[in-house]
Amino acid sequence: MTKSILLAGFGGQGILFCGKFLAYKALIEGKEVSWLPSYGPEMRGGTCNCSVIMSDRQIGSPIITNPDILVAMNLPSLDKFENDVIPGGQIYVDSTLIERKVQRDDVEVFYIPATKMASDNGMRTLANMIITGNIIKHCGDIPHENIDAAMAKVVSAKHQDLLDVNISAVELGYNY
Secondary structure, three states: EEEEEEEEEEEOHHHHHHHHHHHHHHHHOOEEEEEEEEEEOOOOOEEEEEEEEEEEEOEEEEEOOOOOEEOOHHHHHHOOOOOHHHOOOEEEEEEEEEOOOOOOOOOOOEEEEEHHHHHOOOOOOOHHHHHHHHHHHHHHOOOOOOHHHHHHHHHHHHHHHHHHHHHHHHHHHOOO
């Protein structure tokens, strides 16, 4: 099993955090992992993406040109990366922020109103984790187990009060 995931959006949407969570989750499950963040000079509000590769075997390069999974948290990201996804791949769209539909018919598409769900549930900044929960549900190669352990690795000691709400956001997305 090798799964390549490209997460993309604006800085401040938790793209890198989401990628780090998926990477730690795969590590806990004994997978080989690559995590490669990329962001513009503006940071918050600038473009941001993160590549995660998880595999049963060694990973030769952290560069993803054709992801199995794309997470688009804003329209520029969908516009830029939609055509790079492999045929038969998956695209997850934050439908609160992106009104247009995916143009391709050779990929599986999930429209999740993650930003609205986060706002409605008092999790204003956790749309990223809601989409992550939906990936875990539909991907098939990322088990539902070890969410707590992986989250404990990425939520800093200074922000332990956010551990449970992040786990709740993943569960909300999983159950959507």
